[in-house]
Amino acid sequence: MSSPTHSVIVGTAGHIDHGKSTLVEALTGTHPDRLAEEKRRGITIDLGFAFLEENGVRFGFVDVPGHERFVSNMLAGAGGIDVLLLVIAADESIKPQTREHFDICRLLGVERGVVAVTKSDLVESETLELVRLEAEEFVGGSFLEHAPMVTVSAKTGAGLGELKRALSEAAAKASGKDAARYFRLPIDRAFAMKGFGSVVTGTLISGSVGPGDEVELFPRGQRLRVRGVQSGGKTVERAMPGQRTAVNLAGIEHTALKRGMVLATPGRFRKTRRIDVRLELLPSARKMKPGARLHFHAGTAETIAEVFLHGDQDLPPGGTALANLKLQDEVLVLAGDRFIVRQFSPTDAARFGARGVSSNARAAERRGDLGGDDRARAVGAGVGRDRGANGLDGKRNPPGGG
Ligand SMILES: Nc1nc2c(ncn2[C@@H]2O[C@H](COP(=O)(O)OP(=O)(O)OP(=O)(O)O)[C@@H](O)[C@H]2O)c(=O)[nH]1
Ligand SMILES: [Mg+2]
Numbered sequence: 001m002s003s004p005t006h007s008v009i010v011g012t013a014g015h016i017d018h019g020k021s022t023l024v025e026a027l028t029g030t031h032p033d034r035l036a037e038e039k040r041r042g043i044t045i046d047l048g049f050a051f052l053e054e055n056g057v058r059f060g061f062v063d064v065p066g067h068e069r070f071v072s073n074m075l076a077g078a079g080g081i082d083v084l085l086l087v088i089a090a091d092e093s094i095k096p097q098t099r100e101h102f103d104i105c106r107l108l109g110v111e112r113g114v115v116a117v118t119k120s121d122l123v124e125s126e127t128l129e130l131v132r133l134e135a136e137e138f139v140g141g142s143f144l145e146h147a148p149m150v151t152v153s154a155k156t157g158a159g160l161g162e163l164k165r166a167l168s169e170a171a172a173k174a175s176g177k178d179a180a181r182y183f184r185l186p187i188d189r190a191f192a193m194k195g196f197g198s199v200v201t202g203t204l205i206s207g208s209v210g211p212g213d214e215v216e217l218f219p220r221g222q223r224l225r226v227r228g229v230q231s232g233g234k235t236v237e238r239a240m241p242g243q244r245t246a247v248n249l250a251g252i253e254h255t256a257l258k259r260g261m262v263l264a265t266p267g268r269f270r271k272t273r274r275i276d277v278r279l280e281l282l283p284s285a286r287k288m289k290p291g292a293r294l295h296f297h298a299g300t301a302e303t304i305a306e307v308f309l310h311g312d313q314d315l316p317p318g319g320t321a322l323a324n325l326k327l328q329d330e331v332l333v334l335a336g337d338r339f340i341v342r343q344f345s346p347t348d349a350a351r352f353g354a355r356g357v358s359s360n361a362r363a364a365e366r367r368g369d370l371g372g373d374d375r376a377r378a379v380g381a382g383v384g385r386d387r388g389a390n391g392l393d394g395k396r397n398p399p400g401g402g
Contacts, residue, residue: 011081013101016066080203084113177241183207186299190257260301283318
């Protein structure tokens with residue numbers, strides 16, 4: 001049985017309009033859409049958050065947008081997931097972003113999850129059975145192959161108890177993040193709070209943080225003092241890994257802080273523009289050519305990468321290769337961090353301008369959702385053996401350090 005302090009992050013994934021946000025609301029009582037534009041358009045645009053304490057587990061929910069245009073926001077949320085909640089609408093079954101989000105979670109190394117076949121109130125039982133079969137086939141051979149599949153309706157409440165139990169069981173098995181390691185908090189939001197000043201939020205991926213701590217802001221390299229910390233919406237003495245965490249920072253304007261930056265233990269890490277990685281290309285991808293320019297996503301950061309493939313040969317679909325990435329922006333990436341690279345295409349280039357980000361690992365590509373060549377994207381994940389981003393002393397973030 002897990003202790004009440006066991007904290008896990010549940011991330012949603014799934015196609016647009018499949019009922020992710022509504023399901024999060026049905027589970028937690030909080031609708032994760034915050035922006036006026038989201039409410040007006042009835043779609044999720046940016047990450048949303050909600051909390052639940054159930055069966056001795058503190059769940060932090062990260063709800064992602066299903067719209068293909070907002071996949072970079074989805075990627076910023078997918079980094080810290082312990083348990084995936086793959087949402088499939090019973091009236092539509094598997095759709096392009098069901099596939100894309102699932103590919104991303106696989107490449108990022110998410111290890112467990114639950115499949116929710118939702119909107120069960122909209123279909124007859126035969127359709128429901130068919131969709132469940134399709135979903136089983138879809139996750140076959142993946143980390144979700146033996147995961148629970150729960151039929152739910154956010155509208156009638158059917159199956160919600162079973163879904164909570166399945167999430168609790170998955171949470172109990174989740175390996176968890178290590179509080180003894182150096183502190184790292186990839187920032188996904190920054191804002192000013194009246195009476196407090198600058199606040200950043202993120203999913204705490206390792207180490208812990210509390211008031212009075214000195215932290216280093218990457219990639220700027222500035223040292224800052226922590227004034228206060230909240231997790232799950234409550235003030236705490238220390239936020240622990242696996243928790244949604246808000247940090248109130250002294251000595252900096254909120255306008256100088258943004259998604260993609262990282263707070264970390266000071267003096268331990270070095271930012272970098274060059275990383276050695278192992279790339280793994282999705283079988284559905286187009287081949288990757290040496291010198292290709294890619295979108296690079298690590299943690300909450302994103303930037304542009306130029307790829308130098310070892311041996312200078314094309315990387316075929318489904319293949320893996322060692323490579324060196326030259327990033328447009330400096331990032332904080334550690335050995336073993338996973339990242340995603342996505343292929344540039346005319347539409348993507350127009351769609352995603354370069355901001356900053358980084359990481360290590362394998363890469364994979366996939367064909368775009370509609371099958372059209374101009375939609376093809378590369379999705380890669382990596383485990384990086386990294387050159388420049390280890391601890392300054394050359395040690396690799398030893399357990400117990402910090
Ligand atoms: N009948 C029925 N409608 C549902 C259910 N769950 C969600 N809906 C409706 O489906 C629509 C889409 O739901 P959302 O929760 O916004 O879907 P989403 O997956 O979060 O969509 P994006 O965030 O834009 O990708 C809304 O109109 C919901 O009211 C359900 O269980 N039954
Ligand atoms: Mg939504």
